[in-house]
Amino acid sequence: QNLPGMNSEAGRQKYRPAWTLLNETLERASRLKSAPKTGQTRADTAAILIIGNEVVSGQIKDANGYFLMTELRKLGIDTLEVTMIRDDLDKIAAAVRRLSDTHKMVFVSGGI
Known part of the structure; x- marks a missing residue:
């Protein structure tokens, strides 16, 4: 076939x-076969990755994650996960790989 x-x-x-x-x-x-088992398909899900030492430590407030979730909801896209990590290239790469395996879209904000 x-x-x-x-x-x-x-x-x-x-x-x-x-x-x-x-x-x-x-x-x-x-990759659709690895979709979440909650009845949602991977095709309509998103994840947001917020990167920055200053965000993780609480020095600044993240506004981008909230904005992205609001705009995605207007488009009918469910944000199933929001993750914040420090400015560490290896951790950023691992997070992007993990999120892209389970979500169709991964939005990244901040970073080094």
């Missing part, structure tokens, strides 16, 4: 790069 976003070469399936897809929503279609 030849699925969208795949080529079949001599019985072997080979994924094409995302930019070659006619429908960009198919880019992560294979």
Whole structure:
């Protein structure tokens, strides 16, 4: 079976790069099987990652997370997770990987 976003070469399936897809929503279609079990599909979920030592320590108040949640709600997109982390490149990369595995959209604010 030849699925969208795949080529079949001599019985072997080979994924094409995302930019070659006619429908960009198919880019992560294979990850839908890891959707949350709460009845929500990964296709309609978002996560927000707030980055900054000053936010985590309470020196400044995060306004971007609230703004993003409000705007996403207007678009019918549920924000299921908001995470705050320090300015640590390894932790930022790990958080982005984790969030992108379970949410269709990941919004990032702040950072180094």
